[in-house]
Amino acid sequence: MKNSKLPQRKNIRLEGYDYGSSGYYFVTINSREFRHTFGSIENKVMYLSPLGEIIVEEWEFTGELRQNVKLHEYVVMPDHFHAIIEIRYSRNKNNIPGEFKASKHTLSSIIRAFKASVTKRNIKMNPGDTKSVWHNRFHDRIIRNNRELQNKKRYVLNNVKDWKG
Template sequence: MEYWSKSIRLDGWDYRIPWFYFVTICTKDRCHYFGEIRDGIMGLSEQGCAAWYFWNEIPNHFDNVKLDEFVVMPNHVHGIIQILPDENGSHPVGMLHATCLQDININDRMSIISPKPGSLSTIIRSYKSAHTRWCNQKNYDFEWQSRFHDHIIRNYRALNNIRRYIKMNPEDWESDSQF
């Protein structure tokens, strides 16, 4: 029996669609690689500075991306990524159709579930890879959690609430039991 982990992405949503996405990427085992918070202010380690730097490099590698609010925390990063329409003002596809994956061969299945160029997953994979490669070159012990969390931002009110949450995250660190 083959085991496939279930995707945590929204079923049927094409993550190449021009939209705002709230992303959280955690370190493996929530290790505090990126620095520490004192009196509500995040002090970045060298690995934290690299996490900040590579995040801000994303638009240099993806023409369809605009960055919004972002913060590096001791063991995770929060950011808002806006995927933009292409130069014609369109996007590659609409909603994906549900597909039965049981009766197709492994190569076709992998093609269907693999991240598509310009998608949120491709952008995050590239970011995580660049940071990890830098850490390996510096001989730092470092690992990301294997997945990332995303939230499709539904409207401008939600966008502004999430921006505020990201900005306030260092100040709220002590009371945030999740991390």
């Protein structure tokens, strides 16, 4: 039963789309309260904080850990993180041994695990800070063609030099 006093969140995912299917996704994850805790930009160069370095390590580990994921361009910004992620083949719909189970390989589950691992390491580094590093949600865009993929790659690669923060 939903509590009618709480605001109802709008589902931001594309209705009916299988977010575990093969394809490219552009993802943006904001820091909690949009704080500039991941580093700073000076003279069009991003200088990572220790937390920003953890984000890079955990994102790269995501690509190593998940056989069906290929990481493409990504950038850590002072208050957010952009990435292009490719889910390389569909989830296991036939329950074939050795293939992936559905729930662990959707875009949401990949991002949730990444966010959790970064937060866990931040809590170890800063024991008094037990809150999540991240904003509760993340934004994604399904990349539908090669032109859009190239545009998103350019956007990610130019994000630091275009920063107006």
